[in-house]
Amino acid sequence: MTDVMENPADNSFIFVDKPPNMLSHETTSWVGRILGAKKAGHIGTLDPKVTGVLIVALGRATRLIQFFSGMKKEYVAIIDWKKDVSEQFVLGKFSKFKGEITQTPPEMSAVAKRPRKRTVYEIELVEHNGRFSVFRCLVDAGTYIRTLCKDMGGEMKDLRRTASGPVTEKDTFIMQKIVDAANLAKKGKTSELERMLVSPERMIGIFGMGKLWINRKAALSIANGAPLAMPGITKAGDFAKGDYVALFLGDSLVGIGEALVGSDEIKKAGNGLAVKPMRVVMGQAKLLEKD
Numbered sequence: 001m002t003d004v005m006e007n008p009a010d011n012s013f014i015f016v017d018k019p020p021n022m023l024s025h026e027t028t029s030w031v032g033r034i035l036g037a038k039k040a041g042h043i044g045t046l047d048p049k050v051t052g053v054l055i056v057a058l059g060r061a062t063r064l065i066q067f068f069s070g071m072k073k074e075y076v077a078i079i080d081w082k083k084d085v086s087e088q089f090v091l092g093k094f095s096k097f098k099g100e101i102t103q104t105p106p107e108m109s110a111v112a113k114r115p116r117k118r119t120v121y122e123i124e125l126v127e128h129n130g131r132f133s134v135f136r137c138l139v140d141a142g143t144y145i146r147t148l149c150k151d152m153g154g155e156m157k158d159l160r161r162t163a164s165g166p167v168t169e170k171d172t173f174i175m176q177k178i179v180d181a182a183n184l185a186k187k188g189k190t191s192e193l194e195r196m197l198v199s200p201e202r203m204i205g206i207f208g209m210g211k212l213w214i215n216r217k218a219a220l221s222i223a224n225g226a227p228l229a230m231p232g233i234t235k236a237g238d239f240a241k242g243d244y245v246a247l248f249l250g251d252s253l254v255g256i257g258e259a260l261v262g263s264d265e266i267k268k269a270g271n272g273l274a275v276k277p278m279r280v281v282m283g284q285a286k287l288l289e290k291d
Contacts, residue, residue, distance in 0.1 A: 007035075007036055007037070007059070008193075008194065008197055009035035009036055009037045009058045009059060009193075009197060010036075010037050010038055010058060010059030010060060011058070011059050011060040011061050011199070011200065012057075012058050012059070012061055012197040012198055012199055012200070013055060013056065013057050013058065013061055013197070013198040013199075013200075013203050014031065014035070014056050014058065014173070014178070014196055014197055014198065015053065015054075015055055015056075015167050015171045015172045015173065015196075015198070016031060016053075016054045016055075016056050016172055016173060016175070016178070017051065017052065017053070017054075017169065017172035017173060017174045017175075018046055018050070018051055018052060018053075018054040018161075019051060019174070019175055020048070020049050020050070020051050021048055021049060022048060023048050024042050024044075024045045024046050024054060025042075025045075027042070027054060027056075027175075028040045028041060028042040028054070028056050030175070031056050031058075031175075031178060032056070032058060034178060034179060034182045035058060035178070035182055035193075036182075037058035037059045038059050039058075039059060039062055040056055040057065040058050040059075040062065041056070041057045041062040041065050042054055042055060042056050042057070042065075043055040043056075043057070043065055043068055043069050043164065044069065044073065044141060044161075044164055046161060047146075047159075049158075049159075050159045050160065050161065051159075051160045051161070052075075052160040052161030052162055052169055052172075053161045053162065053163060053164045053167055053168065053169055053171075053172055054161075054164075054172075055068065055164055055167060058197075060281065061200055061203075063279055063281065064200055064203070064256065064279065064281070066279075067209070067244050067256050067278075067279070068165065068203065068207055069141065070141045071141060071164060071165030071166075071207070072121065072138055072139065072140060072141065072163075072165065073138070073139055073140075073141055073143070073161060073163065073164055073165075074136065074137070074138045074139075074161070074162045074163035074164075074168075075136070075137055075139070075145050075159055075160065075161050075162060076126065076134065076135070076136050076159075076160050076162055077134070077135055077137070077145050077149065077156055077158065077159045077160075078132060078133070078134050078156070078157040078158040078159075079132070079133050079135065079149045079152070079154040079155065079156060079157065080131060080132055080154055080155045080156075080157045081131045081132070081133065081153065081154045082131060082154065082155065083131055084130045084131050085130075085131065087125070087128045090125055090128055090133050090135075091125060093152045093153065094123045094124070094125065094135065094152075096152075097120055097123060097148065097151070097152055098120050098121075098122070098123050099119065099120060100117055100118070100119050101117070101118055101119070101120055101148070101151070102115050102116070102117055102118075103115065103116060103118055103143065103144055103147050103148070103151070104116075104147070105144060105147070106144055106146060106147055116142075118139065118140045118142060118143040119139065119140045119143075120137060120138075120139050120140075120143070120148070121138040121139065121140075122136070122137060122138040123135060123136070123137040123138075124136050124137075132157070133154075136162070138163075145159055146159070165207060166206055166207060166208070167206065173196055177196075178196065180192070181193040181195075181196055200253050200281065201246075201248075201251065201252070201253050204246045204253070209239075209243075209244055209245070209246050209256075210237050210238060210239025210240075210243050210244070210245045210246065210259065210263065211236075211237040211239075211245065211246050211247075211248060212228070212233055212235070212236050212237065212245055212246070212247050212248065212266070212274070212275065213233070213234045213235040213236075213247075213248045213249070213250075214228065214232050214233055214234060214247055214248070214249060214254065215232055215233075215234055215249075216249060217232060218231075218232025218233070219247075219249045219254045219282070222247065222254060222255055222277050222280060223254070223255075223280055223282065225277070225280075226277075227257075227260075227273045227274075227275065227276050227277060228247065228257065228273065228274050228275040228276075228277065229271070229272065229273055229274065230266060230269070230270055230271055230272055230273070230274045231271070233266060233274060236263045236266045236267055237263060238263050239259055239262065239263050240259065240262050240263075241259055241260065241261055241262045242258065242259060243258075243259045244256055244257070244258065244259075244278075245257055245258070245259045245275055247275065247277070249282070252282060253281055253282065254280065254281065254282045255277050255278075255279055255280040255281050255282065256277075256278055256279050256281075257275040257276050257277040257278050257279075258275065258276045258278055259274070259275055260273050260274055260275060260276055261273075261274055
């Protein structure tokens with residue numbers, strides 16, 4: 001008996017160019033409703049006025065959000081120094097704030113207002129004119145650019161996220177494009193929407209997560225909550241102990257777990273446990289369907 005075809009938007013990601021004057025939550029909910037997803041979530045919150053890359057997870061893909069969070073973020077910002085300053089002054093400020101910094105989240109944020117360490121990997125001047133500077137920065141997830149501007153002695157006037165991990169603004173779609181694709185899909189023309197949606201398997205490739213291929217017996221054991229033992233592995237990619245690892249049965253994602261050993265040890269065909277499963281996405285019923 002053939003099952004009713006699943007809405008592809010109920011197990012996928014989409015890269016949105018968030019518009020200004022919308023909460024990240026509002027943007028995410030709106031995209032989910034337009035595409036008919038049963039639920040939706042996002043990776044990395046943006047303030048209402050901030051635009052740019054917002055990764056939205058749809059349907060069952062929301063269960064994988066934690067594995068793609070924590071990636072570096074890139075921003076382009078405008079800072080107001082409140083008075084005319086020289087380019088040398090700006091470069092001097094930037095040099096002092098490159099590297100590890102300590103930030104206290106702003107009052108408007110939803111997290112605890114405790115000082116915490118973050119790293120500014122890159123900060124460069126794009127353009128300078130009197131009291132205003134445009135700059136690009138690459139920072140840890142959870143870095144507040146508004147706070148960074150304040151700590152440097154200025155005030156943030158505008159901000160755009162240009163990348164979230166490996167996903168750049170060139171990979172995103174504006175809201176109107178998503179609406180147009182959804183309307184075409186309702187008429188049976190699904191190619192444009194399919195181009196926009198990113199499967200969990202493709203997402204793992206984009207983010208460069210380590211991979212392991214396992215046999216059916218191991219997949220069934222994992223679906224029942226057991227850890228992955230080395231004899232169940234048929235092929236291994238490259239990863240280190242403690243990394244997130246995606247577990248595949250053929251081309252299908254079974255789940256994601258934490259590597260208990262590095263891939264080098266697995267490739268030696270040893271014994272013992274290899275991965276502690278953290279999220280199973282293909283249950284026993286789905287696995288049995290593949291028989």
